[in-house]
Amino acid sequence: MALEDEKHIKPYSQNFTTMTPGSFQKKLRTCVIYQFIRFIVINIKMIIVVGKSH
Amino acid sequence: MARLVVLGGGVSGHTAATFAAKWLGSSHEVVVVTPNSKWNWIPSNIWVGVGEMSKEDVTFELAPVYAKAGITYKQAKAVSLNPEGDLTNDSPFVTIEYTQEGRAGEVENITYDYIINATGPKLNFGATPGLGNGSELGEYTVSVCTAEHAVHASQKLQKCIEKMRNGERQKFLVGTGHGMCTCQGAAFEYIFNIEHELNKAGVRHMADIKWISNESFLGDFGIGGMHMKSMGFAVSSKIFAESLFTERGVDWIIGAHVSKVEEGVVHYELLDGTIGTENFDFSMLIPPFAGVGLKSYAKDGSDITDVIFAPNGFMKVDAKYDAGAYENWRASDWPSTYQNPTYTNMFACGIAFAPPHAISKPMSSPSGTPINPTPPRTGMPSGIMGKAVAHSICDLILKGEDAPLQHASMADMGAACVASAGKGIFTGTAAAMTIYPVVPDFEKYPGTGRDVDYTFGEIGLAGHWIKHILHHLFLYKAKLKPGWTLIPE
Numbered sequence: 387m388a389l390e391d392e393k394h395i396k397p398y399s400q401n402f403t404t405m406t407p408g409s410f411q412k413k414l415r416t417c418v419i420y421q422f423i424r425f426i427v428i429n430i431k432m433i434i435v436v437g438k439s440h
Numbered sequence: 441m442a443r444l445v446v447l448g449g450g451v452s453g454h455t456a457a458t459f460a461a462k463w464l465g466s467s468h469e470v471v472v473v474t475p476n477s478k479w480n481w482i483p484s485n486i487w488v489g490v491g492e493m494s495k496e497d498v499t500f501e502l503a504p505v506y507a508k509a510g511i512t513y514k515q516a517k518a519v520s521l522n523p524e525g526d527l528t529n530d531s532p533f534v535t536i537e538y539t540q541e542g543r544a545g546e547v548e549n550i551t552y553d554y555i556i557n558a559t560g561p562k563l564n565f566g567a568t569p570g571l572g573n574g575s576e577l578g579e580y581t582v583s584v585c586t587a588e589h590a591v592h593a594s595q596k597l598q599k600c601i602e603k604m605r606n607g608e609r610q611k612f613l614v615g616t617g618h619g620m621c622t623c624q625g626a627a628f629e630y631i632f633n634i635e636h637e638l639n640k641a642g643v644r645h646m647a648d649i650k651w652i653s654n655e656s657f658l659g660d661f662g663i664g665g666m667h668m669k670s671m672g673f674a675v676s677s678k679i680f681a682e683s684l685f686t687e688r689g690v691d692w693i694i695g696a697h698v699s700k701v702e703e704g705v706v707h708y709e710l711l712d713g714t715i716g717t718e719n720f721d722f723s724m725l726i727p728p729f730a731g732v733g734l735k736s737y738a739k740d741g742s743d744i745t746d747v748i749f750a751p752n753g754f755m756k757v758d759a760k761y762d763a764g765a766y767e768n769w770r771a772s773d774w775p776s777t778y779q780n781p782t783y784t785n786m787f788a789c790g791i792a793f794a795p796p797h798a799i800s801k802p803m804s805s806p807s808g809t810p811i812n813p814t815p816p817r818t819g820m821p822s823g824i825m826g827k828a829v830a831h832s833i834c835d836l837i838l839k840g841e842d843a844p845l846q847h848a849s850m851a852d853m854g855a856a857c858v859a860s861a862g863k864g865i866f867t868g869t870a871a872a873m874t875i876y877p878v879v880p881d882f883e884k885y886p887g888t889g890r891d892v893d894y895t896f897g898e899i900g901l902a903g904h905w906i907k908h909i910l911h912h913l914f915l916y917k918a919k920l921k922p923g924w925t926l927i928p929e
């Protein structure tokens with residue numbers, strides 16, 4: 387994990403105990419191809435929940 | 441001919457009125473009483489508040505839409521209800537006061553056969569000294585609760601960006617302005633949209649950004665948090681929220697009751713009793729919500745407001761209001777028909793109904809100040825409730841008074857929610873979430889209270905695309921364009 391990814395974690399502070407994403411994970415968030423696939427997956431999941439609620 | 445009066449033309453009331461008008465046809469009358477001339481897609485106010493959208497992008501004129509739907513539209517606010525009529529008239533009626541230009545202040549009584557209270561929240565800025573006066577926003581902080589507020593917030597934000605460009609460091613404080621607030625999700629969206637905009641403007645390094653909220657843990661959101669399936673674990677929203685705050689360099693204060701706001705400084709009390717202050721150059725604090733303050737009178741003119749409304753001003757419906765301590769709370773405490781138990785031709789939906797209790801665990805500071813989120817009634821549940829109530833009333837009118845009512849309990853319905861974390865067609869992100877059910881059912885799902893197969897969340901560009909599409913889709917639906925009924929709430 388790159389040091390850059392840890393830049394906001396402060397030792398002994400309240401954010402020391404949380405998980406933090408690495409650069410690959412962060413890249414995926416705005417990777418158009420990956421996100422297009424996620425777009426379809428999330429939509430399907432949402433349609434199922436919407437369907438269960440009506 | 442029966443008359444249905446809908447009070448409030450927001451998410452819930454507009455849904456109820458438009459479906460009722462469609463189902464009842466022209467042989468019955470639907471009247472909408474709402475004080476604004478424009479409909480507002482409130483979730484997109486966040487983008488107005490950072491200058492990414494204009495007020496015109498998130499609002500439209502109601503009059504032509506209601507004319508098209510055959511709905512009688514009164515630009516007015518409801519003031520009081522006479523569910524038994526009065527000494528001269530046996531029909532129930534609602535007293536309204538016009539807000540329409542040219543008729544402002546004019547009072548009218550409208551009789552009804554059925555009434556829906558969908559008046560949403562009173563933005564109770566006045567509950568915190570310095571935050572505002574009554575439902576008026578004060579001068580020290582900004583708000584994104586209305587489109588006008590959001591325009592003002594955006595102007596202030598631009599001034600801060602200008603100062604940072606000139607080398608002046610700025611402190612941003614965003615969150616909740618009272619110990620009993622709800623709507624943390626909106627503040628969450630706003631803080632991350634600010635962070636995103638500051639990055640885009642190249643001034644992020646000049647900004648300190650801090651969250652302050654009444655949640656006892658990050659990611660509570662007024663629903664007691666939620667568990668999502670991830671990497672083979674059921675992971676608490678606390679972990680995801682803390683992770684995002686850390687990643688974006690946003691510090692936080694939680695378990696906070698904001699007790700006073702002064703110019704550039706917020707005073708707060710924490711759950712552990714600590715008293716503190718926090719300085720700011722820019723602050724957006726969500727106000728606590730209350731009912732809009734409708735009064736109610738019996739036939740003889742005596743005040744029966746407390747029969748119909750809970751002390752917080754929200755309307756009593758078929759909920760269990762005496763559940764007591766949180767250990768006794770059940771999913772079945774939550775209402776499902778939204779019918780008033782005293783006057784069965786009155787219903788309340790959306791934020792206007794009185795919830796039986798909180799969803800988050802009730803907590804207070806050592807001095808007894810209650811500090812816990814009150815339950816949210818977000819867009820999708822508000823829309824579903826509105827439609828269910830309209831369906832029930834149409835059945836009562838068309839099939840007779842014995843027709844069964846529709847059920848739409850928040851303990852039995854899920855919600856899809858997309859929280860923007862920054863706008864941009866290729867750079868934006870949003871947390872796309874589904875939760876099922878909204879109110880945890882610990883009898884059905886011991887442990888997390890929810891079905892983790894249908895409760896999930898992830899952050900990314902796809903979420904932003906969905907949020908953007910929903911913006912257009914819901915405005916299209918609200919304008920009753922062709923096929924509007926096919927778009928779910």
Ligand SMILES: Cc1cc2nc3c(=O)[nH]c(=O)nc-3n(C[C@H](O)[C@H](O)[C@H](O)COP(=O)(O)OP(=O)(O)OC[C@H]3O[C@@H](n4cnc5c(N)ncnc54)[C@H](O)[C@@H]3O)c2cc1C
Pocket residue numbers: 447448449450451452453473474475476482483484485486516517518519558559560561584585586623625626732789790791792817818819820822857858859
């Ligand atoms: C900034 C912000 C962002 C949000 N983002 C999201 C989101 O992303 N997703 C989501 O699901 N939810 C979101 N919400 C919550 C969502 O807006 C509410 O759940 C929803 O608007 C509730 O619908 P409602 O009809 O009960 O109230 P409202 O939509 O507020 O409608 C109430 C209506 O009643 C009218 N009214 C008030 N007083 C009177 C009176 N005396 N007589 C007659 N009419 C009256 C009001 O003018 C208004 O038109 C957000 C809220 C805010 C503030």
